[in-house]
Amino acid sequence: MAADPSSKRRKPDPARGAKVSRSPWREQAESYFTHHRKVARDSAGRMWRTPVASLMTWTVMGVALALPVALLLLLTSLQGVSAGWESSARVTAYMKLSASLEQTRALADEIESDGRVAELELVDRDRALAEFRASSGLDDALDYLEENPLPHTLLITPKESARSADGVAALVTFIEGMDGVEQVQVDLGWLQRLNAMTDLLARAVWALAILLAAAVVLVIGNTVRLSIESRRDEILVAKLVGGTDGFVRRPFLYTGAWFGLGGGVVAWVLLQLSLWWLSGPVTRLAELYRSDFSLSSLSVDGALALIIAAMLLGWLGAWVAVKRHLDDIEPGEIAGG
Amino acid sequence: MAADPSSKRRKPDPARGAKVSRSPWREQAESYFTHHRKVARDSAGRMWRTPVASLMTWTVMGVALALPVALLLLLTSLQGVSAGWESSARVTAYMKLSASLEQTRALADEIESDGRVAELELVDRDRALAEFRASSGLDDALDYLEENPLPHTLLITPKESARSADGVAALVTFIEGMDGVEQVQVDLGWLQRLNAMTDLLARAVWALAILLAAAVVLVIGNTVRLSIESRRDEILVAKLVGGTDGFVRRPFLYTGAWFGLGGGVVAWVLLQLSLWWLSGPVTRLAELYRSDFSLSSLSVDGALALIIAAMLLGWLGAWVAVKRHLDDIEPGEIAGG
Amino acid sequence: MIEFRQVTKRYDSEHTALRQVNFHLDRGELAFLTGHSGAGKSTLLKLVMVMERPSAGEVVVGGQVLNSLPRRQIPYIRRHIGVVFQNHQLLFDRTVFDNVAMPLEVMGASPRDSGRRVRAALDKVGLLSKEKMNPLQLSGGEQQRVGIARAVVNKPPLLLADEPTGNLDPKLSADIMNLFAQFSQVGVTVLIASHDLALINEMGRRTLTLDQGNLITGGTSLHGGVGGR
Amino acid sequence: MIEFRQVTKRYDSEHTALRQVNFHLDRGELAFLTGHSGAGKSTLLKLVMVMERPSAGEVVVGGQVLNSLPRRQIPYIRRHIGVVFQNHQLLFDRTVFDNVAMPLEVMGASPRDSGRRVRAALDKVGLLSKEKMNPLQLSGGEQQRVGIARAVVNKPPLLLADEPTGNLDPKLSADIMNLFAQFSQVGVTVLIASHDLALINEMGRRTLTLDQGNLITGGTSLHGGVGGR
């Protein structure tokens, strides 16, 4: 209340006084922009003067904005992981027991040169037995074996382009048709599970994102609506002294944009805090699974985009509220006028 | 505005007129409750008269309330699953190859009678070989074997009480010490992973729950604050004609409670809708994993508790806002009085 | 009923609204308060209502020194004072009836009792036919009369009126003044701030005149109270 | 400048505020509008301001028939009318200076120009020293004068005043009336609703009298405009 911007305004400016020849059109445009600046400053000042209340609104908006962005980041992170999972859709080719190591090597080279194969590992029968012995815990039992019962094995990782269920099936048929190959195994179940999981996640994310986007618009719309109600008199008087609709609307639109700005900044802070807080356990978990999973964080561009989007949303919310409520306030209802 | 409850009130009630002897204390108490009813009705009516705005506030609150409850439900569901996972922390005991089936059976009975064992399955060597043959795809290779190299095996599931890392280790030592047991294996990694995952989830849920609980209180506080601001005149006049603080506060507390009620109902509706929408893919996913996972839904008691909690939160938010802002409005600031 | 002892009210360093005002009003007395615009009339009435606190001196109402009154006692003092505000202070979200009923509602009067009293008060100011309208739909003078009805509805022992006839035509003004005179005859103390010198002269009552915050006529010397509180 | 042709205003089935009112005010004319409380004075002024639309008849202001005026043109009409409202309509979230500057701000006047004009207007009503205060800190009469300053700040060709001296002492009332008279001398059309019959008689200008919505003195016959619009 104490702030008095008018004192500045009333000081005659000698530099301006000199430009007497300025056309009325330029004068008009200049005073238009002066008014924009003034309204922007005033509505920011109004927010500043009630810091707790403004912070409350910002926080509500910040929470509502942070959640969908957090989900987006999580989805991005998971897509990285699911790429890792897909690579576990490996094709295993068991050679005939009669196939020699040289024969197997030649076959391996042939398969590796195929466009659909990303990686190939040859496990010879001796190594296969050693690994089986180690992993099965049947050390003694295997000693009874007179001959190594395991064949040479090829572990084949398909290229990403061939990782669809159909693509993998075609690759399997191709390898099965080769000489010396006894049997080909592939864990198609993984792909199916992955699809189901992605579907579920996408649904959940969509459900939440819709709810929260609605929440953002609602929060701002509601705040602006209530601030319109509490500034009813101002609107009335502005209309009575000949303010156009644009003039009356302006402070509310700026208010909405400033709320958006504050909300965006709060959202960014919340995101950074959550990421920092969660990064410890996530890293530990990823290590346990020997996964390269890590939470994506927001880039500088992303942060800017978030804040600008928040301002636009704020402006939009204000516009909707103003559109709906401003026309209701007509000077006919003036007290005892 | 058009509603006029006064017309009812002014009709003289003959039934009442008869009880002339009523003490002034009873009269006071009665008019106190009459006023409570009137204020409750009025503030509900006020909300009713601006349905879109009220719905907006309810929705914002509903979203903020629904999210923590949804997380809670998800956590409950996951605890069901993780119980399933825990049971996969199985102890496998391989018998010596020299141990006969009868000897193994006796041992199995002995182990099963131990208090820490929930379930026990005996896999004899023939079945073990058949299963290995089927699962390894090494059909032909195994034909070369002259003798079954696999021993009898006991699959032991510890009781829930013994499922801690320490408990399982003790069980392993106990079984290892028994006659005829060659080797005992246990996948302790599972437990570790489970702990890491639970830790991560708990952290995420806490982070979200704190944010959202704050959001609920903020939304209501903010709404009540703005409604106080827009009803400034009413507060002023009530104070001027001798209204006590309690009297002035009452309508706002009721408003808060009604907002809470609406928010709670919206939250419940949102939860039911989301559950219904997600149940399809969840069931499909659970089938793929042969898991008995299913999303917990809200019981009738739970729904009631949610709505009552929402009303209490609304009342609390209103109380805080009223406490903070009502004292600011002092009749000194009356216009030109 | 009302006693001011050396009361000074300073809003801030520059604005002193009242300077060492002394006066005493008996039960049942009707007095006018006049003075130029900004002389301090409304300020004086606000001090009686505990809407402002004096910078110096003592305000005594109904035997109670208001200076030392705890905050939570203020509502109970105000219930014994009826006030007509300079700018009406009506609420536009309820009917005329509900506006006038407010002082009764605050006191917890029974609905039956309250209905009877409100209609009696509205009848006195000639607005019984408009009880169901919203104050926004009334003319300026009608609003002012609603404010008067609200001030008298609970028959308070003390009645303050700030410019109660500023928006009324001469005939209505005289009617309202007569209403106030009737109240004073049944023991109500009435203090009316007004610019309407013609009307004041016609009534021929005690007149307190303020000039730049000084009480220049109608006051009492510091210790010369007429007594009979 | 203002012409009413058979204007009737009915608020709802029961309340008819104006009945077939005919009158015509020339450029530079100063006229008073009187009548009992609820006679329809404020309603008449609201029709000129397009705050209400007539139920029947035509309102013509500055040669423009207001009945058919599209909504988006209304602000531009209002910029040519200065109004003093019966209850001031000041904003309490800004200084007196900013309140008075509003009509200029709306028109997009340059800050330099605006500052000069606001101070001139405040000087005319004797409140230059209070320009930085909040209207809440002013007395009722001071607030009313701020409202008058706001009405005249952009030198409108038409000036409407609803009870502009209701809260002013007789000397200040006379000063304000003289201010209005000066305006009319430089070609401004002035219409003042007032109850202050003493002052009206003293001024000796044309007086329109309303009674229950009927214009009983000072009107013109249906087609007998004095012309010179």
Ligand SMILES: Nc1ncnc2c1ncn2[C@@H]1O[C@H](COP(=O)(O)OP(=O)(O)OP(=O)(O)O)[C@@H](O)[C@H]1O
């Ligand atoms: N919005 C409205 N709805 C219904 N009736 C109304 C409305 N506005 C005014 N009236 C009625 O129209 C009549 C004329 O009102 P108006 O405000 O024009 O009177 P006035 O001459 O200005 O009186 P005063 O001197 O008391 O201000 C009054 O009886 C009033 O109750």
Ligand SMILES: Nc1ncnc2c1ncn2[C@@H]1O[C@H](COP(=O)(O)OP(=O)(O)OP(=O)(O)O)[C@@H](O)[C@H]1O
């Ligand atoms: N809250 C305030 N802060 C600062 N100054 C104030 C405040 N309230 C009133 N004043 C000043 O105190 C002086 C007396 O004001 P008051 O309202 O008592 O005058 P009044 O006699 O009622 O005048 P009027 O007849 O115009 O209503 C005025 O000059 C006013 O500007």
Ligand SMILES: [Mg+2]
């Ligand atoms: Mg005053």
Ligand SMILES: [Mg+2]
């Ligand atoms: Mg009027």
